[in-house]
Amino acid sequence: MGTTSDAGPGAPRGKRVTIVDVAERAGVAISSVSSALNNRPGVSEATRLRIVEAAAELGFTPSLRGKSLSGKRAYAVGLVVQRNPDVLELDPFFGAFIGGVEAYLDERDYALVLQMSADAAQTLDRYRRLAGDRRVDGVFLNELEVDDPRTDLVRELELPAVAVNPSAQCPVPAVRQDFGAAIRALIGHFASTGHRRVAHVSGPMNYLHAVQRVDAWRAALREFGLEEGALVSGEFTYEGGLAATATIAADAASTAVFCANDLSALGLIAGLERRGISVPDRVSVAGFDGIQLGEYVHPALTTVRTAPRRIGYEAARLLLATIESGTAQDADVEPAELVLRDSTRSF
Amino acid sequence: MGTTSDAGPGAPRGKRVTIVDVAERAGVAISSVSSALNNRPGVSEATRLRIVEAAAELGFTPSLRGKSLSGKRAYAVGLVVQRNPDVLELDPFFGAFIGGVEAYLDERDYALVLQMSADAAQTLDRYRRLAGDRRVDGVFLNELEVDDPRTDLVRELELPAVAVNPSAQCPVPAVRQDFGAAIRALIGHFASTGHRRVAHVSGPMNYLHAVQRVDAWRAALREFGLEEGALVSGEFTYEGGLAATATIAADAASTAVFCANDLSALGLIAGLERRGISVPDRVSVAGFDGIQLGEYVHPALTTVRTAPRRIGYEAARLLLATIESGTAQDADVEPAELVLRDSTRSF
DNA sequence: TTGAAAGCGATACCAA
DNA sequence: TTGGTATCGCTTTCAA
Numbered sequence: 066m067g068t069t070s071d072a073g074p075g076a077p078r079g080k081r082v083t084i085v086d087v088a089e090r091a092g093v094a095i096s097s098v099s100s101a102l103n104n105r106p107g108v109s110e111a112t113r114l115r116i117v118e119a120a121a122e123l124g125f126t127p128s129l130r131g132k133s134l135s136g137k138r139a140y141a142v143g144l145v146v147q148r149n150p151d152v153l154e155l156d157p158f159f160g161a162f163i164g165g166v167e168a169y170l171d172e173r174d175y176a177l178v179l180q181m182s183a184d185a186a187q188t189l190d191r192y193r194r195l196a197g198d199r200r201v202d203g204v205f206l207n208e209l210e211v212d213d214p215r216t217d218l219v220r221e222l223e224l225p226a227v228a229v230n231p232s233a234q235c236p237v238p239a240v241r242q243d244f245g246a247a248i249r250a251l252i253g254h255f256a257s258t259g260h261r262r263v264a265h266v267s268g269p270m271n272y273l274h275a276v277q278r279v280d281a282w283r284a285a286l287r288e289f290g291l292e293e294g295a296l297v298s299g300e301f302t303y304e305g306g307l308a309a310t311a312t313i314a315a316d317a318a319s320t321a322v323f324c325a326n327d328l329s330a331l332g333l334i335a336g337l338e339r340r341g342i343s344v345p346d347r348v349s350v351a352g353f354d355g356i357q358l359g360e361y362v363h364p365a366l367t368t369v370r371t372a373p374r375r376i377g378y379e380a381a382r383l384l385l386a387t388i389e390s391g392t393a394q395d396a397d398v399e400p401a402e403l404v405l406r407d408s409t410r411s412f
Numbered sequence: 413m414g415t416t417s418d419a420g421p422g423a424p425r426g427k428r429v430t431i432v433d434v435a436e437r438a439g440v441a442i443s444s445v446s447s448a449l450n451n452r453p454g455v456s457e458a459t460r461l462r463i464v465e466a467a468a469e470l471g472f473t474p475s476l477r478g479k480s481l482s483g484k485r486a487y488a489v490g491l492v493v494q495r496n497p498d499v500l501e502l503d504p505f506f507g508a509f510i511g512g513v514e515a516y517l518d519e520r521d522y523a524l525v526l527q528m529s530a531d532a533a534q535t536l537d538r539y540r541r542l543a544g545d546r547r548v549d550g551v552f553l554n555e556l557e558v559d560d561p562r563t564d565l566v567r568e569l570e571l572p573a574v575a576v577n578p579s580a581q582c583p584v585p586a587v588r589q590d591f592g593a594a595i596r597a598l599i600g601h602f603a604s605t606g607h608r609r610v611a612h613v614s615g616p617m618n619y620l621h622a623v624q625r626v627d628a629w630r631a632a633l634r635e636f637g638l639e640e641g642a643l644v645s646g647e648f649t650y651e652g653g654l655a656a657t658a659t660i661a662a663d664a665a666s667t668a669v670f671c672a673n674d675l676s677a678l679g680l681i682a683g684l685e686r687r688g689i690s691v692p693d694r695v696s697v698a699g700f701d702g703i704q705l706g707e708y709v710h711p712a713l714t715t716v717r718t719a720p721r722r723i724g725y726e727a728a729r730l731l732l733a734t735i736e737s738g739t740a741q742d743a744d745v746e747p748a749e750l751v752l753r754d755s756t757r758s759f
Numbered sequence: 760t761t762g763a764a765a766g767c768g769a770t771a772c773c774a775a
Numbered sequence: 776t777t778g779g780t781a782t783c784g785c786t787t788t789c790a791a
Contacts, residue, residue: 100761
């Protein structure tokens, strides 16, 4: 430890150690070093050993720059997150998603390039540049919108991509987590606890995942013969959920509400309580996501728990597969599950 | 629009267009193309024009790979975020911080490589590899701990770095946002509204920013002649704030509490209310950060608003300056400010 | 099995 | 002002 700049035996004094140094030290050609260190055939076991040893002694780490230029790969993938610059708070999904992505990339010596953009136009521009200067070998397509131009763009750019929870006929490889069953279970629970009519606080309807949740809510209601209550956007935010209170409260016949995410559910609950509408006594409220916070608030939030980390991991796996082989099978992670807590009544 | 892969006039058919193509097209040497496109002297205005035109016609975008290898730069910087894999939810700071970083990097054609690590050892390893394979030209040192080994590590690795809110004698360039004044203002407000004793819900004391806030709380109390109330860690989480309730409630003499971040303040408020301790009637509670949520909860949260986006922007500016010139002046962003809302009494 | 040499796509130096 | 060429650090033929 301490403050010396010694990084082990043979640590570089000033210059960085390159493949040439290793070759010299081992008394072989650089091509042999390359083959040996990449476990390619064509090197005798004896020389391979000598090379590996020399590399270790010198503390050799191949330069990604040389590797990239020669290997025609950036060894990096890109994620562009579009956020209103005034509200740059990342929702909980991304932390876990990125964690999952990273877990897979790390094993393969790939890196994640993260970009933030303010609007759709800038988002497209980011993808163009990422592809244009060959900074990444592929990208994630997240938070897809209806008719999202990005799916066309990546084809045009010939940029490998993986979509997260896209629509059924998405042209790029996708990773999906089914939540239809969980929402059906939720509505079923509502039905069996005496609710007759269920409202929905959705996300902005330009987002695919907002639409998908509305559809699932509708389908489940039909299935259980329940009435469709009010439908209002909660913008996926606490503030939006709060603002949706008026509409929900006006729909007095609805005794249960399914919110498109946990944050808006918390906002809605707060709004209802402020109006003296008790949750779950008068109205049951359920969210979607399964954020940490939902466990601790009062009443604890009933929700549909998704697995963003798993999704991220699978998405990364698919993306590298696509990059390496040009194509990949869609992947599904275990379905989201219903988590019953105290914000929905149980009788 | 549509689905053709036409990307403008002279769009690449299959091969990517390189500097050689541009040189041929303009009838000059590649060295002239390089000079012209990088606005370096030594090219007549006439040929420069011809080159620029040729580049545009071909849709030439210089490859970062070639540039990196030749220019000895990765044109990327790194951020390693350490998080418990079970709780990968990124706190609100990072969204805005990254947004700020990105805003600056984007203008300079740098990219951000984001990594997540599970523990301190893995974090160090990430930095080592980032430096080892020259994937980035510099890194951010965020959420510094007391005696954080990363400051020594970056010196050892000769890796340019910028620290965010480090201690006073930090050996690497730093960007700071003063919050001492805002905390003093908060405690002053407590004093002037009749409070005599103030408790503190801190963060884990291994974090520098947790310690700094404790120190500021203490100093301000002394300054205003107030008593030091209970001191308990809220882990920077809602759950932690909730758990801190017992200790705070036991310290009946404290009528005001300063929490080290907003999330723990919200947890504390929820905990107090559940015990029938009304906020702000019986106890005033203030947070730190200025998250969106604090505006909408009930009671609206009094807080110290920081500017993570500005901090990110400045940190990126400093980091690129360090990379380019080897050193940089520390930077300060405008001090954090006290935002009085309803969770603290005003009389 | 080994090594020499040709790229990869830029930058930069040095003659012309 | 130009253009030729070496160079960056690898991978990948292709001969020996």
